[in-house]
Amino acid sequence: MEDIHISSEELNGVHLHLYNTNKFKTVSIMLTMKSPLQESLITARALIPHILNGGSILYPNRKLIQQKLDKLYGATLLLDVQKKGEDHSIVFRMEIPADKFLDDSASLLKSSLELLHEIVYNPLIENGGFHSIIVEQEKRSLKQRIDSIHNEKMLYANVRLLEEMYKGEPYQIPAFGRKEDINSLDAISIYQAYENMLQTDRFDLFIVGEFNEDQVKLMVQNIFCEQHNNEFMKGFSSAGVTVNDIKVIQDKMDVKQGILLLGYRISSTIQDEDYEAARVANAIFGRFPSSKLFRNIREKESLAYFSHSQMESNKGLLIAMAGIDFIHYERVVEMIREQERAMKQGEFTEAEVEQGKGMLINLLLEAHDSPVGIMDIFIQSVDSGLSIDIHDQIQRISKISKADVICAAKKWKLDTIYFLNREE
Template sequence: MEDICISSSEKNGLQLHLCNTDKFKTISIMLTMKVPLQEDGITARAIIPHILNGGTTNYPNRKLLKQKLDEMYGANLSADALKKGEDHIITFRMEIPADRYLNVSNSLLKSSLDLLHEVVYSPILENGVFNTTIVEQEKRALKQRLTAIYNDKMLYAHVRLIEEMYKGEPYQLSAFGREEDLTSINAASIYQVYEELLQNARFDLFIVGAFDQSEVESMVQDVFSEQHNNKPIKMISSDRKDVNSVKVIQDKMDVKQGKLFLGYKTFSTIQDEDYEATRVANAIFGRFPSSKLFINVREKESLAYFALSHLESNIGLLMTMAGIEFANYERAVEIIREQEYAMKVGDFTETEIEQSKAMLINQLIEAYDTPLGIMDISIQAVDSGLSNNINDQIKRISMVSKSDVIRAANKWELDTIYFLNRKEEIK
């Protein structure tokens, strides 16, 4: 397959990742600011990208900033906070038409980088700190996002599993912060966290599209002229800490359907030699509609409205998720565990292995058809330290054998069972 090259370099401590390709008529830009997940300041960090997106020195409110983007041929700009493994990550994304398709004298890409830099480094201030009106507006918006998690019972169950499974560890924390912090944080305290973020965060800038690479490298060098904290990617620990006993957690709420989650420690992360084997194992286990969970829990036993599994490879977590009738709880857990044991003893065929590898490879190829997919692949390559060459990635998946899958699956240990049950009816 024709490869798409992603080159990485350092500019003033900022890590620059460029994918120069003619596949798209747009240029996509993503800036990430990464710091360790920690309780102190987490809610302030969650709100900072939205405050920054609310106004700059030259465009002091959201309306004027939007007008500026409209003038830039309908460019768009979004910001958010997320977590990946034990990192808290603030992201800014922009998409613009590629310069080569515009009849303009000045580079739109240069103007976009200038605006992105202004959003991050020159926010609208009031008495030397963030604008109070913007801060209070974004605090209300964050409260609404946190309420939305509670109202989405599947998402709520996901959050509760993480809280219980990683209690006392950084990964327990939500990327959105905590509602109880909203009363105590203010423009001054959030601005202090923002200044610390500029000093301590690792900056990665991803640009995908058609451009002159040397020109873009020079632009980034000039625009992001501050000296950034050149933090290396930390090694993710996959040391084995055996699970002493399975935690069983049950919450009761006014729900019409039970939400069942099983959380496994895989002891394999994106940096581990068993990473691809773990992905193939998960593909056979619960990732796709052809998987064991879907066929046995949903199709054969009719125990669940849906049943699937998901990997968080930056922390070594495997989750199974199912929506079930309340009375089916014990049987559903039993069937899910039977599929786990089947993986560990090799009760799956070579055909299942090849089918799962083909689907993973197809997903990888499809990802290269979108700018965001290319960025995600580049991020994974940065985190893993492995080649982002698509043919190398396909080869790594293709080489996984049945014994590799069995070895990876035998590392799995069930840590926590979480069930969101209904309230008992009062008679």
């Protein structure tokens, strides 16, 4: 397996991360703007990337931006907002053909970076704010996206669990914001949030593909010439929050099967020493089809249509989930708690530990085979401060013992049980 050798440096306050490799025929670009979660800004920030993509000074509408992308040999541009731990990120992703595959003397990478800069830094402005027509259009679109969550029952249940589990904390708000906040936002207030983003966010630019590193560094220094903040402030932390009583929440909708979520505060994040042990514990508990939740609830008892668990690596959160018939609610809750107790009491074998570690290592190896996977590894390295070297990463997983897994599992505290039930 080829090692990932990343060149990282700060240029004008932008944190540039380069992985020069010939294993892909494309060059992938990702620009992230990260800020601590702030309840007053999340909804405005969720609108910002879509407003920026609605038109710039050189390309005053979405159609002209798309035409420019088409001229860049069909370059793609994707926008997103993400919530990771206590941070909120605005994300722009581009993918272009590598320059060496083109019969063109001009650098496609340079042109793509110029377009990305144009969209992010040169929006259409009127009367001290964003263009009002674009703003109103994107406000309507965001309302529609939020309304559509009711049709995606698993996503809806996840949003509701986090709202209840983290009530009173910034993390309770989805990355895409709240519908009730949209009407109070206008072209000026969103533009003020945008200016705040430029002044205070941490900017990371990731580029994966084949290129001349020195030339790319010079491109970035010349194109992203604004001076950015590099004193990133940490947001709210719930590390000291204690769980007293388990909250039990039920919503009722027109659904054909119940969706059950158990939210645990696990006190292990990517910054913690026992993070890999917690990952192995989750691998045994519910992460894979070989895990306890799937084998016992889905296969052995046939009580669930699906049953698994997932960790949020930046938050110290684990969610066990199952799709079930409504009459099986109490029994499935009981069985998930039984598997939780089994993890804490060490009722699993050394073979299960080795299998869990092996599957996590396979996921790591698979991530190295795609630009998106490599960028995710980049981000985890930035968040954790740990080595990105694949041998170091494998070693961190491989050295986990059964005792480490038990110790990590004992820190799990069930906070909230959420059930999406049917209407009477």
